[in-house]
Amino acid sequence: MNVRTRLRGSDLGPLERVLALAAPFGAAVTLEAGFPLPVLNGDTVAVVSRLRELRRLHPHLRGAGLAPEGMGQAVSGGVPGCLAGRAFFNVGHQGRVTKCVEFRGAADVAGALPADGADRVRARLRDAQAVNKCRAWYSSRAEIESLYTVSGFLGELRTLVTG
Numbered sequence: 001m002n003v004r005t006r007l008r009g010s011d012l013g014p015l016e017r018v019l020a021l022a023a024p025f026g027a028a029v030t031l032e033a034g035f036p037l038p039v040l041n042g043d044t045v046a047v048v049s050r051l052r053e054l055r056r057l058h059p060h061l062r063g064a065g066l067a068p069e070g071m072g073q074a075v076s077g078g079v080p081g082c083l084a085g086r087a088f089f090n091v092g093h094q095g096r097v098t099k100c101v102e103f104r105g106a107a108d109v110a111g112a113l114p115a116d117g118a119d120r121v122r123a124r125l126r127d128a129q130a131v132n133k134c135r136a137w138y139s140s141r142a143e144i145e146s147l148y149t150v151s152g153f154l155g156e157l158r159t160l161v162t163g
Contacts, residue, residue, distance in 0.1 A: 001022075001025065001026070001027040001028070002027065002028045002029075002030055002062070003018060003022050003027050003028070003029045003030070004029075004030045004032060005018050005029060005030070005031060005032070006031075006032045007031060007032065010043040010046070010047050012047065012050055012051070012054065015029075015031065015054065016054065019054065019058045019060070019061060022060060023058070023060060026060075027060065028060050028061075028062050029058070029060055029061050029062065030062045030143075031051070031061060031062070062143070074135070074136070077135070078135025078136070079135055079136075079141075080133075080135055081132075082100075082132055082134040082135075082136075082141060082145075083141075083144060083145045083148055084100070084141040084144040084145060085099050085100045085129060085132050085134050085141075086129050086132055087144060088100075088144065089110070089125055090103075091113065094112070095112045095113045095114070095115070096109050096111075096112050097109065097110045097111050097112065097113060097121050097124075097125065098110060098128075099125055099128045099129055099132070100134065100136075102134070102136050103134075108128075110124035110125045110128055111124055
């Protein structure tokens with residue numbers, strides 16, 4: 001079982017209550033930053049530090065490997081070089097394909113499946129990803145990009161193996 005919760009500001013009390021509730025049931029808790037990113041009221045360093053501590057205290061807290069560092073960087077200018085946007089894409093409920101769930105405008109649509117055909121959509125995605133200037137930060141990106149580093153991969157290996 002996995003519980004997804006969003007960080008909406010610098011108050012981590014709700015997250016701590018969710019962690020306490022999920023632990024006896026063996027449920028993992030995935031932390032997402034709200035999008036757009038929450039306003040941390042100048043407490044970015046304190047929030048990131050506390051998230052690291054919560055990760056240490058609660059091994060069932062997921063999405064907090066690179067997430068604290070990314071959130072800290074994102075609220076002060078963004079995180080360049082999105083790897084998730086180069087490795088994955090999003091297919092919406094109506095078959096519209098974009099390079100990322102965060103790109104929802106008409107100009108961001110690479111096509112629709114099955115109408116536009118996989119080859120045409122793939123070519124458009126390749127073009128969109130070639131100029132990937134995304135600086136957003138969200139839980140899916142944190143989870144994917146943590147796997148691109150040795151320490152991140154080893155840190156998430158237990159989650160990958162046990163689900």
